[in-house]
Amino acid sequence: MSTAFGIHIMRGVPRQAVKRNLPVLGTNTHAQDIANIKDPCSWSTAMYGVDTSKPAGQAYYDSIAKLYAAWGVDYIKADDMSWAPSPPAAHSYHEDEIEALSRAIAKSGRPMVLSLSPDRTEVAHAEHVMRYSQLWRISDDFWDNWKQLKETFALCRVWAPYIGPNHWPDADMLPLGRIRLRGYEDGERRTRLTQDEQITVLTLWSIFRSPLMMGGDLPSLDPFTLSLLSNEEVLAVDQRSTLNRELFARGHQIAWAADVPGTKEKYLAVFNLHESPAAVAVAWSELGLTGTCVVRDLWKKQNLGAFESDFAPRINPHGAGLYRVRPL
Known part of the structure; x- marks a missing residue:
């Protein structure tokens, strides 16, 4: 380090x-x-x-x-x-x-x-x-509220063609953990984002390859926040993926994809902006893949198995999933 x-x-x-x-x-x-x-x-x-x-x-x-x-x-x-x-x-x-x-x-x-x-x-x-x-x-000062987080999706979509190398659209700092120690308008407090919303922030920032800058107090990191910031499989998406792009925006469901350099594999991020849980379905053809593919959940660091033609993970309200897809 x-x-x-x-x-x-x-x-x-x-x-x-x-x-x-x-x-x-x-x-x-x-x-x-x-x-x-x-x-x-x-x-x-x-x-x-x-x-x-x-x-x-x-x-x-x-x-x-x-x-x-x-x-x-x-x-x-x-x-x-x-x-x-x-x-x-x-x-x-x-x-x-x-x-x-x-x-x-x-x-x-x-x-x-x-x-x-x-x-x-x-x-x-x-x-x-x-x-x-x-x-x-690329955004106003990003604070810990759902309204701003939803607005960031459109900003990332517009700026995606201009991602790297050596030039990076910046979605602003990560308002996670203990984000205020004293004073200002409302005193000491922690992030108001739910855990699912925090996962959405890190997932969108990573698939968009935004610079990742922690806006909270590092010495008082809680285990959950530390797990968000230190997941090496998620960080690899932010640091090394290519051709990052929005796949679709269908009502309250959004999907992004990126290439895994040097392979035929893809990164897939899915988001549920609705107030209820929902399955977010992505056909392999939308990723430019055919046949059966093996999926790994990067947040859980678990292999999920093989899927023949599509993948439809159930996502929590305001939540996200981030996956690595390998064609067989």
Whole structure:
């Protein structure tokens, strides 16, 4: 196991630096020369945008990337980059500053992952965001409620064609376990998702190959949450599957599939969004398979046997199943 050092930053230049008109490293310019005061962060009073049409604007981003490289940073989450309400933001997708930070990282001499947020990056920017970052948010801040989880299915379907390698649509952090320790709006609490809904989260995130980032308190993990995060057969779907795609959405039932690299096998994920248990039937022909297939339940780590032409597991309300299918 290895560790990585990540930081969270905000787009732009600090307003205090602009107020004090501090110098931009390596140039004869100052913060007031590069600040775009007409393009501030829409929810924070800490930052102004940077005018990257000026060489000093790029130099500013070069300077902070060089600093982060000197710190040994491995991962940069750059906030206020890929979405913002307007007004007061001048524009929603800050492609100029995304490019400037990406170029600065490339010049820094240290490989650092660039993650963009917040909220829903528009698919219209897919080619650009794939070129200049490694992951980007596709949803609003994801919290522990069923309504948001249901909405995420449509977002994943739209972004599936843009999955990897080295560029990953990000469905946001996993609100599992103990997700609040103190204060804020409602004090200390655990996730409000049921166990079935938590399985649905991990199943969808894995078959979609979303980055998996735990949003709960690791030291107080309960056995169930730990089992979700440490199932190596499920994690293999997230880390190594290919051609991830939605098979169908039939009323309250959804199925996704992916290929198992180097084999004729398939991964199959099925979801029951209804309020009652239901059998979710998938024909082997929908997976591009024929004949009899052997099925393994990845969550239970159990072989379920051979099935001739289709497979119809019974799924709990709001629940999911994740399987590996091998043709005989």
